[in-house]
Amino acid sequence: MGNSVSALKRDIDDARALRADALDVTPPNEDGRRPRPRTPLGTVVAFNDNVYHELSDLYDDFRNAWTGQGQDDRHLLLEKVLTWMAKNSHRPIEHKLESIVIGLLYKDLPHPPAGYLSLPDEHVVNRSLQKVPYAFRSADGSDYNVLWPSLGKAGLPYARTVSSTHPLPASSLPDPSLVFDMLLKRDKFEPHPAGVSSLFFAFADLVIHSIFNTDHNNPTINKASSYLDLSPLYGSSDKEFDTVRRKDGTGRLFEDVFADSRLLFMPPSACALLVLFSRNHNYTADKIYAINESGTYRPPRELTAEARLAQDEEIFQRARLVNCGFFMQVILGDYVGAILGLVRDGHSWRLKILDSYRDTDHAVAPRGEGNVVSIEFNLMYRWHAAISAQDTAWVENEFRELFPGKDLAKLTLDDLKKSYRSKMNSADPKAWAFGGLKRDAEGRFSDDDLAKIIQDATEWDAGAFKARGVPEAMKFVELLAIEQARKLGVCSLNEFRRFMGLKPYANFSEWNPDESVANAARMLYHDIENLELYVGMQAEEAKEPGPGAGLCPGYTLSRAIISDAVCLSRGDRFMTTELTPQNLTSWGYADVQFDTDDGSYGGLLTKLLFRTLPGHYGARSAYAHFPFLVPARFQGTMAARDGALVKKYTWDRPTPAEVRTDRDFPRSEEGYMARIGEIAGHDGYAVDTLERLVLGDAALATHRQSFARFADAQIRKESLGGEVKYVDVVRDVINMVPVYWIAALIKPRVQERDLEHHHHRGYHPEKYFEAFADLADYVYINTAPEDEFSLRARTAKFAQSIIEHIDAGSAMVHATRSDLITRIAFRALETLPKITLPGGGAASPTSPASPDFFMDSDAPCE
Numbered sequence: 001m002g003n004s005v006s007a008l009k010r011d012i013d014d015a016r017a018l019r020a021d022a023l024d025v026t027p028p029n030e031d032g033r034r035p036r037p038r039t040p041l042g043t044v045v046a047f048n049d050n051v052y053h054e055l056s057d058l059y060d061d062f063r064n065a066w067t068g069q070g071q072d073d074r075h076l077l078l079e080k081v082l083t084w085m086a087k088n089s090h091r092p093i094e095h096k097l098e099s100i101v102i103g104l105l106y107k108d109l110p111h112p113p114a115g116y117l118s119l120p121d122e123h124v125v126n127r128s129l130q131k132v133p134y135a136f137r138s139a140d141g142s143d144y145n146v147l148w149p150s151l152g153k154a155g156l157p158y159a160r161t162v163s164s165t166h167p168l169p170a171s172s173l174p175d176p177s178l179v180f181d182m183l184l185k186r187d188k189f190e191p192h193p194a195g196v197s198s199l200f201f202a203f204a205d206l207v208i209h210s211i212f213n214t215d216h217n218n219p220t221i222n223k224a225s226s227y228l229d230l231s232p233l234y235g236s237s238d239k240e241f242d243t244v245r246r247k248d249g250t251g252r253l254f255e256d257v258f259a260d261s262r263l264l265f266m267p268p269s270a271c272a273l274l275v276l277f278s279r280n281h282n283y284t285a286d287k288i289y290a291i292n293e294s295g296t297y298r299p300p301r302e303l304t305a306e307a308r309l310a311q312d313e314e315i316f317q318r319a320r321l322v323n324c325g326f327f328m329q330v331i332l333g334d335y336v337g338a339i340l341g342l343v344r345d346g347h348s349w350r351l352k353i354l355d356s357y358r359d360t361d362h363a364v365a366p367r368g369e370g371n372v373v374s375i376e377f378n379l380m381y382r383w384h385a386a387i388s389a390q391d392t393a394w395v396e397n398e399f400r401e402l403f404p405g406k407d408l409a410k411l412t413l414d415d416l417k418k419s420y421r422s423k424m425n426s427a428d429p430k431a432w433a434f435g436g437l438k439r440d441a442e443g444r445f446s447d448d449d450l451a452k453i454i455q456d457a458t459e460w461d462a463g464a465f466k467a468r469g470v471p472e473a474m475k476f477v478e479l480l481a482i483e484q485a486r487k488l489g490v491c492s493l494n495e496f497r498r499f500m501g502l503k504p505y506a507n508f509s510e511w512n513p514d515e516s517v518a519n520a521a522r523m524l525y526h527d528i529e530n531l532e533l534y535v536g537m538q539a540e541e542a543k544e545p546g547p548g549a550g551l552c553p554g555y556t557l558s559r560a561i562i563s564d565a566v567c568l569s570r571g572d573r574f575m576t577t578e579l580t581p582q583n584l585t586s587w588g589y590a591d592v593q594f595d596t597d598d599g600s601y602g603g604l605l606t607k608l609l610f611r612t613l614p615g616h617y618g619a620r621s622a623y624a625h626f627p628f629l630v631p632a633r634f635q636g637t638m639a640a641r642d643g644a645l646v647k648k649y650t651w652d653r654p655t656p657a658e659v660r661t662d663r664d665f666p667r668s669e670e671g672y673m674a675r676i677g678e679i680a681g682h683d684g685y686a687v688d689t690l691e692r693l694v695l696g697d698a699a700l701a702t703h704r705q706s707f708a709r710f711a712d713a714q715i716r717k718e719s720l721g722g723e724v725k726y727v728d729v730v731r732d733v734i735n736m737v738p739v740y741w742i743a744a745l746i747k748p749r750v751q752e753r754d755l756e757h758h759h760h761r762g763y764h765p766e767k768y769f770e771a772f773a774d775l776a777d778y779v780y781i782n783t784a785p786e787d788e789f790s791l792r793a794r795t796a797k798f799a800q801s802i803i804e805h806i807d808a809g810s811a812m813v814h815a816t817r818s819d820l821i822t823r824i825a826f827r828a829l830e831t832l833p834k835i836t837l838p839g840g841g842a843a844s845p846t847s848p849a850s851p852d853f854f855m856d857s858d859a860p861c862e
Contacts, residue, residue: 070503073555078562079548082340086347099357103365106570108500108563112151113159113372117220117488120156135578136317137324139238141225144573145370152226152372152571154213154236159374162499164491166529173532174524176482180475182520183539187468189389191461194545194552195633198388199457200338202269203605203628206232206277207331208381209262211373211568216413219484226373227572230327233277234320235259243429244278249300249308251285251315253278255443257429265398267391268435269457272450279612280326284588285319293585321574322588326604328354328575329592334603336565338628341550343603344637346645348596353569354576368573375488376496377564379534380557382481385469388460392471399473411476448656451616454609455653458627465553467517467539485534493536494529497556500563505531512541599648599789600625607786615657619785622649648789675779679796680803706744710737739768771798 071077081101088094138144140154150156209232213224224231235241244257258274289297297315300308332350337343342350357365387395399408402419430443435453437445463469470478493511494504505511505528508518517539525531540554551558569575574583581589592604599620600606609617609624617624622631631651639646711733718732719725727733771794777783778795 070498070501072503073559076543076546076548078559079340079546082351083345083547085351086342086345086349089349098352099365100360102351102353102357102566102570103359105563105566106366109161109374109567111366111369111371111567111571112148113161113374115160115163116157116372117160117375118157118218120150132314134314134318134583135574136321136583137227137229137574139234139241140236141227141229144225144227148370151370154223154225154231155221156372157220158222158378159372161374161376162491162496164489164495166492166495168492168530168532170486173486173530176479177475179482179524179535180470180478182524183467183517183535184470184478185468185475186385186463186471189392190464190466190469192386192464192552193542194341194344194550195630195637196338196386196462196551197458197628197630198267198391198460198462199269199273199454200335200628201383201386201388201462202267202273202457203330203335204381204383205263205266205270206230206274206327207335209260212378212381213260213262214378216417219488222373222378226371226568228324228328228331228568228575230277230320230324232260232263232274233258233281233323243427245312245316247309247312249303249312249315250289251312251317251319252282254430255282256439256445257432257443259429261429261432264432264434267387267394267457268437268453269391271434272453272457275445275450276454276608276612277323277327280608281319281323283611284322284326284591285315287587287591288315288318288322288585291585291587293587318583318585318588322584322591325575325579325584325588325592326608328569328572329594329604330608331565332569333594334600334605334628336562337550337602339551339561339565340548341545343601343626344545344550344629344634345547346601346638346641348594348602350594350602351566353566354579356576367570368576368578369571370573371567371571373568375485375490376533377560379481379485379490380537380560380564382478382534382538383465383553384471384474384478385465385538386463387471387474388457388462390456390460392473395471396473408473409475413480416476447613447616451613451654451656454613454627455623458623459630459632459653461630461633465542465551465557467512467514467541470538481534482532485532490533492529493531493533493540493556496533496560500556500559502556502559511536512539514541595786595790597790597793598625598786610785617654617785618650618657619788620648620650621654622651623654624785625649672779679775679778679792680799703741706741707737710740714740735769736765739765739772742772743768771795775799 078101081097085094085098085101142153143149144153145151207228209224210228210230211222211224211226213222213231213236215221215223224236234244240259244253244259246252246254256275256278258271258278263271263274297311300311303311332353334343337347337350342348354367356367359365396408399411403411403415406415431439433439433445435449437449439445491499497504507528508522508525508531509515511528511531512518512521521531521535521539537554537557540556542554543549543552543558545552549558551561553561579589579592584592594602594604596602598606603625605627606624609627610619622634626634631653635646635651638649714733714736715727719727774791774795775798778791783791
């Protein structure tokens with residue numbers, strides 16, 4: 001880290017030194033020529049004086065934070081840099097700075113690791129992979145790095161990030177029980193200062209259990225791979241895979257299953273979220289099978305047993321790639337967005353960790369080269385202080401049932417092993433249940449029950465990170481962590497900080513200014529250099545909420561989390577170099593992309609909730625868009641930032657959607673009118689008058705002639721070839737004729753040439769078609785709730801643009817323009833064909849979808 005930070009400091013110093021004045025930024029050489037700045041960052045900053053001034057504060061922050069011993073993280077330099085980039089994402093300098101920051105964070109940790117806790121017995125990798133024309137993840141993490149096939153594989157030792165050179169024999173360290181009682185045991189519950197919800201930490205459980213699974217018979221071994229491969233859902237071996245797979249030719253899993261029984265010992269919200277990812281796998285497999293992009297899938301009943309298994313394998317592996325990609329994007333969008341406070345502050349910008357870029361020396365920046373998690377980071381991800389008050393009560397009740405009559409503070413690892421065996425009365429994941437839920441005849445849990453668990457966790461405040469914040473019920477788990485770290489020779493807190501390029505603490509008061517905590521640590525450890533990594537991170541002073549700070553753990557933990565997130569994601573080739581339409585299918589690749597305009601500020605968990613719990617979240621529900629923030633608290637935060645924005649969301653707890661019948665049809669127009677008013681303004685509706693003026697019998701006869709004229713012109717213009725002509729009837733005729741007709745109707749002077757050559761407001765004719773289709777979709781069609789915000793924004797912008805161009809002399813200007821335009825658009829687009837015609841059937845000659853409809857011989861064609 002130190003060398004990387006020094007390089008960044010040198011770049012900023014170069015930029016400052018190069019600025020002689022606003023234009024002539026460098027003095028000339030003896031030959032009169034001006035030298036070239038030493039770095040690309042220096043070049044960009046030096047030649048943009050405005051950006052220079054904006055970055056000058058960052059330079060001063062850097063100068064103040066850099067001590068010579070390392071970066072003083074109390075100056076929040078990284079947070080300030082990330083916040084600046086979020087606010088200036090449109091500037092070219094941001095992209096260069098972003099690549100530098102990602103490089104720094106990635107290089108915080110060695111690749112590959114320099115040491116391990118032990119040596120593996122043998123480097124065996126999974127060589128049973130099929131030779132197929134697409135890449136997919138092995139079950140155990142083999143072959144993620146093609147040069148080091150076992151790098152990060154499940155069943156191998158943890159890496160050691162920091163080699164400790166500070167003599168710290170266990171006999172000289174304080175009793176773990178005393179350490180817990182004086183520094184870690186919760187004195188009182190304090191809600192998370194930034195309003196982070198309990199559901200955030202339920203999702204964190206999935207992240208943590210994906211990459212850490214310590215073998216209790218040999219704690220140097222990690223039974224999980226070092227990749228975010230959703231192993232709690234699928235497992236970490238082919239044998240575990242087989243417990244959740246149907247293998248029936250569809251690529252699907254059994255209903256609502258997951259492979260990792262450890263999750264049954266977590267609060268129910270973690271299991272509920274994992275079930276949603278299980279459902280998402282099946283949704284994805286169904287889509288891949290139905291779309292059948294390559295045309296090779298057939299109904300399983302038509303296949304031989306061998307062919308059916310091969311088809312199942314391909315669909316399963318592709319669906320798994322998509323689901324893992326979805327999981328990763330939730331991590332980078334929702335999870336990291338909450339950690340950095342980006343969602344809270346209204347920023348949809350995210351670090352583009354997965355992207356390809358070049359370093360300042362033009363070398364290709366490494367990605368997809370593998371990863372191995374370390375023991376230090378295993379200890380880092382034990383966030384028991386953040387357990388909510390409600391989940392604390394659940395843990396206490398579970399432990400009382402598992403250990404009747406036992407003092408929870410005196411439990412041992414043997415007690416835990418025995419309780420595990422007693423709780424796991426079935427090895428079949430199809431029979432597992434949690435939170436008192438029951439499975440139906442098909443093996444599914446009730447949507448209502450899952451939604452209740454998840455919405456409860458969304459409402460519950462997580463606990464604050466702080467010294468003396470861990471529930472007493474977790475004491476034996478904390479003691480195991482302290483004892484394990486000592487046995488494995490884990491480094492001290494200051495050794496870890498030096499390794500990360502952070503300034504080491506000079507004394508206990510600098511580590512935690514709360515004198516009660518500092519004095520207790522001083523009595524236990526005597527010298528700050530003796531403070532253990534695990535205890536030091538858990539009881540360190542926590543950050544305050546602010547720009548770039550959303551999770552608000554201790555300073556050391558906060559810095560390490562971001563570096564680890566970059567390494568975990570950027571080191572995974574299936575999230576980087578192999579994240580392609582070829583492997584995920586075109587539909588799957590599109591499905592894992594962010595929509596930054598969907599109302600959730602760059603999240604993807606919103607789509608998962610809408611998709612897997614249909615009808616349980618309204619399209620504008622804050623519970624769906626911001627599930628990692630407590631709605632009641634975030635509403636006040638958003639209102640203080642933007643009073644108008646807060647009204648675009650609903651803040652009450654969602655209720656299941658009522659079932660509609662044909663008797664409700666007369667009420668549907670109320671919804672249409674409300675949507676029309678939203679996108680074009682509420683100015684009253686003279687619907688009957690408008691329809692007589694524009695959609696009456698006489699008007700329709702005129703419109704029919706216009707359609708015929710436009711259709712003939714389009715066919716002549718778009719036809720290719722000689723004696724035999726070719727024309728794309730759907731794209732160039734059927735899609736475009738209504739566009740020209742609507743344009744001529746609402747502004748008679750707008751002719752085809754105007755749309756073709758002037759593109760007023762930046763729209764091409766094809767874009768007009770898409771915009772009118774969006775208009776009809778938003779107003780009349782039952783759109784997917786995850787598209788509500790982006791569709792409404794696009795539609796409102798287009799509607800206002802069209803209204804402004806309505807001819808002042810037209811019949812509509814004195815009536816209700818907005819409703820009429822929408823109705824006209826819908827009526828016109830009703831005539832358009834469906835792009836997909838099953839069986840290749842042609843439209844009827846009398847159908848509006850047929851070219852003959854527009855070219856009726858009785859209609860005049862000019």
